[in-house]
Amino acid sequence: MPDLDLRAAVVGATGAVGTVTLELLAERGFRDVRAFASARSAGSQVGFGDGRLTVEEATPEALAAGDLDLAFFSVGTAASRELVPHAVRGGAVVVDKSDAYRLTDGIPLVVAGVNDQVLNGDEIVANPNCSAMQLACVLKPLGDEAGLASVRLATYQSASGAGDAGIERLRSVPAAEADLSMDWDLDGDEFSEEWKLRAETRKILDLPELPLHATCVRVPVLVGHAQAVWVETQEPLSPEAAGEILRGAPHVELADLPTPGDAAGRDHVLVGRIRRDTAGDGLALWIVNDNLRKGAALNAVQIAELLLERRLLPA
Ligand SMILES: NC(=O)c1ccc[n+]([C@@H]2O[C@H](COP(=O)([O-])OP(=O)(O)OC[C@H]3O[C@@H](n4cnc5c(N)ncnc54)[C@H](OP(=O)(O)O)[C@@H]3O)[C@@H](O)[C@H]2O)c1
Known part of the structure; x- marks a missing residue:
């Protein structure tokens, strides 16, 4: 049984992902948890199980004080780059959900159930982009069986993928008028989401040359990302065989035609219309x-x- 008395922090505790992180930690019986965010929300309260936590300001000094074993970061890239090293200096192992460290050599990019064998006493573990996460859960078992030759996909990503600001934008205007655009990559040829999805999927699957093309769009849905995916395998793989493989895959569940509404609040990646x-x-x-x-x-x-x-956390 894991030691749930370890001292944990959620940095970005007031945001869309931080709120769910706190909910999950409370459900799993973590007891010693602190909530951090920017100076804007220091002193406010967030829910934790049946109780409340007072939000502390995530200063370098507070994070480096040496009284944290584990820190879940769900802040933006710039804030992660600035603050994660201080938490590490203080002795905490950091699980970072931004894209600050995902493609850094030597930092594992981990999807639990897919490539968690790469965990190895690291100071920082990177959590992939949400679209790469669900894709990898499905591609990994299919690739293990038949080898992956190429992947093409179109994503339909929900507003909450852009955090509380995205949720607010969707709620503030009629859905048909919501600005749901994505950020461009520096070259202006792809959205950065499309580039990240390719690079992160390759790193997670340890297939650096995997041909993968994505078109990512945001849609007026609150929670739940959908993907239409076309996969070519090296060995023949029938839809029936793929269904059988995915039926037994970690964190995957088969469904006829799953919707974002079906997935919202659920733990599993839902897969349907395998044909x-x-x-x-x-x-x-x-x-x-x-x-x-x-x-x-x-x-x-x-x-x-x-x-x-x-036992990969400091004693
Ligand atoms: N949303 C998703 O589906 C999703 C999926 C995968 C990964 N991610 C990644 O997870 C991270 C958080 O996303 P989100 O959707 O939860 O964003 P969000 O709703 O905008 O929340 C951002 C959080 O970061 C805090 N914050 C901002 N600047 C800070 C600073 N300088 N110091 C300390 N805290 C600061 C905010 O605190 P204040 O309240 O004080 O502003 C807030 O708690 C991002 O890197 C995002 O790319 C998001």
Whole structure:
């Protein structure tokens, strides 16, 4: 049984992912948990189980004080780059949900149940992009069986993928008028989401040359990212065989035609409409997941549980 008395912090505790992280930690019986955010919300209260926590300001000094074993970061990239090293200096192992460290050599990018064998006493563990997370959960078992030749996908990503600001934007205007655009990559050719999805999926699956093309769009849905995916495998793989493989895959559940509403609040990645690609040699699939849970907070908590089970946290 993991030691749930370890001293944990949620940094970004007032945000969309931080709120769910606190909920999951309370459900799992973590007891010694502190909440941090920016100076803007220091002193406010957030829910934790049946009680409340007072939010502390995430200053370098507070994070480096040496009284934390584990820190879940769900702040933006710049804040992670600034603050994570202080938590590490103070002795905490950090699970970071931003893209600050995901592609850094030597820092594992982990989807629990997919590539958690790469955990190895690291100071920082990176949590992937929500879209890469659900995709990897499905591609890994199919690739293990038949080898992956190429992947094409279109994503339909919910507003909460852009955090509380995205949720607020969707709620403030009629859905048809919501500005749901994504950020451009520096080259202006792809959205950064599309580039990240390719690079992170390759790192997670340890397939650095995997041909992968994504078109990512945001849609006026509150929670739950959907993906239409076309996969070509190196060895023949029928839809029936793929279904059988996915039925037994970690964190995956088969469903006929899962919607974001079906996935919201659920732990599993839902997969349906597994069929032959009539325009090519491969398979077509439909994948839906709660971006705030397995796509972010739940995976981070599962990483922490693995670190505890394998005694990879400082004594
Ligand atoms: N949303 C998703 O589906 C999702 C999925 C995967 C990964 N992620 C990643 O997770 C991170 C958080 O996302 P989110 O959706 O939860 O964003 P969010 O709703 O905007 O929340 C951001 C949190 O960061 C805090 N924060 C901002 N600047 C800070 C600073 N300088 N110091 C300390 N705290 C600061 C905010 O606190 P205040 O209240 O004080 O402003 C808030 O608690 C991002 O890196 C995002 O890319 C998100």
